[in-house]
Amino acid sequence: MMERAGKKNSQSISFRLWQQGNHPIELFDDKILHQKLDYIHNNPVEAGIVEKPEDYLYSSARNYYSLPALFDVN
Known part of the structure; x- marks a missing residue:
């Protein structure tokens, strides 16, 4: 299935695991x-x-x- 999806897209070499594109959403509030x-x-x-x-x-x-975390959030 991933190989078939990869062949349909010129940007893929042979496989596609993720969907192409993004759909940004404005976080306005x-x-x-x-x-x-x-x-x-x-x-x-x-x-x-x-x-x-x-x-x-x-x-x-x-x-x-407030638990120990791997990174800080500001």
Whole structure:
């Protein structure tokens, strides 16, 4: 399937794993910002990797819960 998708696109050598393109969304207020941040933080929960967003070691959700994190969020 990835090989077939890669052959359809001149920018791919032989395989395509990710969808091409991006669809930027303007974060014009806090409501939209928090909605998108919640979506990102809940991805590991939805994937069944962790039970809570702050349990995922690589998530910025840890910063919002004042837990030790791999990087700082300002």
